[in-house]
Amino acid sequence: MTDAVTIRDLFYDYPDGRSALAGVDLRVAAGETMGIVGPNGAGKTTLLLHLNGILTGRGVINICGMRMEKRNLKAIRRTVGLVFQDPDDQLFSATVFDDVAFGPLNMDLAPDEVAYRAREALRQVQMSGYEQNSPHHLSFGERKRAAIATILSMDPEILVLDEPTSNLDPRQRRNLIGLLHGITVTKIIASHDLGMIAELCGRTALLNGGRIIAVGETAAILGDRELMEANGLETPPGLLLRCQS
């Protein structure tokens, strides 16, 4: 299987000198869904911000055969779609439509194509009809879905999501998991919502202290109680029941 993402020996220090990533090695195969779990401050968001060159640490990153370098940055940002945790950071335009069209417009597509992609992305997240709404008139769940649409409209090969289910009520969360199930591109999902990780991700990487502590089948990682508790996490109750039976 070809790799969508290869990371070797990635180091990153915060501007104040604290180490955020201390030698991360990770491979994500094309088409797979990879979960990233870890306690607060483990470096999950920092790692995700490296995947499209927003942050640049020391080390080697390859995205679909492209090396992370300045000259590849434009192509990499078309390949990797990054959904931020707070939809208020992602949705910055005056209308939902403008926001969803922002990415495609930066890709220099024809206006008809841009409009088509924006409408299609909004349909995919069940937000058709909200085109002319202002983001601050939407509910949190709606904003979360609109934020995902702003990335889907760019048709990325790799979808990267930071805490997609945080602050959602159970129904909205269920709805979002179903939505992510239906998106078949390579996905990388960082979250504390271990139930969601267990449902969506084939493999999971456990990140702590800026290092990958373990990578493997999601059930094996999340089901390892000792490993989980040693890293400030816990095996989700649903998974425990499944392991016992």
Added chain:
Amino acid sequence: MQHGFIDKYSDRHSPIHSLDPRTKLICLLTFVVLVVTTPNRAVGAFGLFGMVILLTVILSRIPLRYVLKRLGLIVPFVLLTAAFLPLVHRPESGPGDSLIVWGVTIDRAGLLLVQGAAVKSALAVSAMIVLTASTRFPVLLQGMERLRAPKVLVMILSFMYRYIFVIIDEVMRMQRAEASRAAGGRTWRRVRAAGTMIGSLFIRTYERAERVYQSMNSRGFDGDICTMHRPALSTGDLLFVVLFLGGTITVRLWGAA
């Protein structure tokens, strides 16, 4: 949380609402220039300008009370800056040109200036209120963009509209958190708490700006703002421009005569 939006009545339907934003912007700018350049003594002209505004308010179906309320918020600021004009002594004014109240010399020409400033600002501001209340803000921004207003300016306004409520929400949350713990603390303590709040609000806003910029970069932003263009002006727009500009320019010329 609930906020009063400046484009509160923009979802209504009326002849004014259906105008192209460019039409409204051009009419507004011309109106403001005409009003400001009208001589202060032309009271009749100002009355007619007022009638024009009243007519657009009626046409737009925006409650007159709303316009007056917002006007009441802004005009005092103008008056405050104009209030000192009569106290300035002009060398050209003779002894009969000034009154003395409580030992303070007040210049008559200065009084006329204050009156002019009040009337002109009230007219200009109410025209702007009608514009912003009858146009959805994003549409207004599109209009500015298509009139080739500097893109950076349009972008700044768009960010302002998008984030002002996010920031107000943050302030309200901080105030609630403060109020729930400050059970009748000393005033000085509360003032200090307010100072810290302003500081942390600044930092939060700054950090948010960084994240927003990151999310723009993630979607291929490279400093150029690309936008989509939409259809041309209708005959209704042309009719409105001709009538509005024809009327107001006539009033202005008559006022100067």
